[in-house]
Amino acid sequence: MFVIFLFTSLIGCKQHGKISVSTYSSCIKFVGAKNVSKALEIYHSIPDESTKINVFICNSILSCLVKNGKLESCIKLFDQMKRDGLKPDVVTYNTLLAGCIKVKNGYPNAMELVGELPHTGIQMDGVMYGTVLAVCASIGRSEEAENFIRRMKAEGHSLNIYHYSSLLNSYSWKGDYKKADELMTEMKSIGLVPNKVMMTTLLKVYIKGGLFDRSRELLSELESAGYAENEMPYCMLMDGLSKAGKLEEARSIFDDMKGKGVKSDGYANSIMISALCRSKRFEEANELSRDSETTYANCDLVMLNTMLCAYCRAGGMESVMRMMKKMDEQAVSPDYNTFHILIKYFIEEKLHLLAYQTILDMHSKGHRLEEVTSIKTLLVFIVLI
Numbered sequence: 001m002f003v004i005f006l007f008t009s010l011i012g013c014k015q016h017g018k019i020s021v022s023t024y025s026s027c028i029k030f031v032g033a034k035n036v037s038k039a040l041e042i043y044h045s046i047p048d049e050s051t052k053i054n055v056f057i058c059n060s061i062l063s064c065l066v067k068n069g070k071l072e073s074c075i076k077l078f079d080q081m082k083r084d085g086l087k088p089d090v091v092t093y094n095t096l097l098a099g100c101i102k103v104k105n106g107y108p109n110a111m112e113l114v115g116e117l118p119h120t121g122i123q124m125d126g127v128m129y130g131t132v133l134a135v136c137a138s139i140g141r142s143e144e145a146e147n148f149i150r151r152m153k154a155e156g157h158s159l160n161i162y163h164y165s166s167l168l169n170s171y172s173w174k175g176d177y178k179k180a181d182e183l184m185t186e187m188k189s190i191g192l193v194p195n196k197v198m199m200t201t202l203l204k205v206y207i208k209g210g211l212f213d214r215s216r217e218l219l220s221e222l223e224s225a226g227y228a229e230n231e232m233p234y235c236m237l238m239d240g241l242s243k244a245g246k247l248e249e250a251r252s253i254f255d256d257m258k259g260k261g262v263k264s265d266g267y268a269n270s271i272m273i274s275a276l277c278r279s280k281r282f283e284e285a286n287e288l289s290r291d292s293e294t295t296y297a298n299c300d301l302v303m304l305n306t307m308l309c310a311y312c313r314a315g316g317m318e319s320v321m322r323m324m325k326k327m328d329e330q331a332v333s334p335d336y337n338t339f340h341i342l343i344k345y346f347i348e349e350k351l352h353l354l355a356y357q358t359i360l361d362m363h364s365k366g367h368r369l370e371e372v373t374s375i376k377t378l379l380v381f382i383v384l385i
């Protein structure tokens with residue numbers, strides 16, 4: 001209703017030729033929450049050039065685009081606005097930088113934005129540094145993150161737990177546990193107490209760094225602090241152990257977790273099934289898959305794929321078909337991995353026509369086969385022809 005009211009007032013105002021900046025700004029915000037294209041239409045329909053580069057209105061539309069993950073078009077529009085005379089403020093930059101977290105090409109865009117700041121006279125504040133650090137951490141740029149931390153210190157900003165958390169996260173990519181330990185010491189020395197996110201991130205660093213004894217100790221610490229009430233930290237450690245070829249140790253974490261009655265959505269089972277498959281223990285993987293199927297009625301695609309994979313190895317055609325039926329019933333659309341697992345299975349079972357149909361199905365859904373599979377596929381086509 002409110003949106004309709006806004007529209008009416010917008011149209012009404014238009015006829016009188018005086019729409020205020022705040023009307024445009026709130027209209028764009030409200031409309032944009034539901035429909036970005038419509039919000040863009042409103043923005044582009046602004047007749048007055050000086051209103052179009054008003055910083056409040058610009059911030060509203062840029063924020064709409066960012067919230068919808070359209071960073072690229074957002075940056076393009078921002079560049080156009082600047083050419084038209086926009087004087088961006090600290091909100092503009094914070095909005096754009098926030099959009100750079102966890103999108104492809106977020107990092108170079110963020111660095112470009114930060115590079116512009118000296119020309120605008122805008123000083124980076126703690127919030128902005130926090131966002132930039134998160135962008136660095138999201139792709140493991142630890143050296144750049146360190147540089148920003150140094151700058152913060154030199155400029156006299158006080159570091160909070162989020163700044164440290166991002167830096168720590170950037171160390172998790174390479175498992176740089178030495179730097180991580182130094183950071184924890186420094187943080188504690190200024191009186192900051194690591195929270196659940198940080199402790200879990202530290203666990204990620206240790207696992208990635210292959211420090212499994214330390215990881216187990218830290219997991220116990222998480223437990224005593226009440227930070228291990230769900231399966232996540234257990235899953236991380238199990239996955240790390242299994243990838244390092246330590247299946248039995250992974251299983252002991254799994255059993256331990258089950259024994260403690262830790263809340264689980266089935267990811268721990270899924271990781272254990274993958275671990276068993278990785279060690280070619282297909283019968284056990286198959287058994288655990290059957291267990292999981294009965295325990296967890298609503299599995300997500302990752303779990304379904306893991307089970308499907310186990311069944312393809314040892315469960316037999318019946319289980320594979322049951323799994324495919326289940327996906328169909330739950331209206332889960334298969335992804336690249338699902339198709340890949342099935343095609344490989346059908347080829348191995350010499351069910352070439354099924355493999356061929358699955359490939360067609362896969363292509364119709366817009367997935368392409370990778371090179372390794374393509375060679376096998378080619379062989380299938382030759383057999384078919």
Ligand SMILES: *[C@@H]1O[C@H](CO)[C@@H](O)[C@H](O)[C@H]1NC(C)=O
Pocket residue numbers: 035036037038041
């Ligand atoms: C969003 O707005 C555009 C442009 O006004 C319109 O064409 C489209 O149908 C709208 N989409 C939805 C989901 O309402």
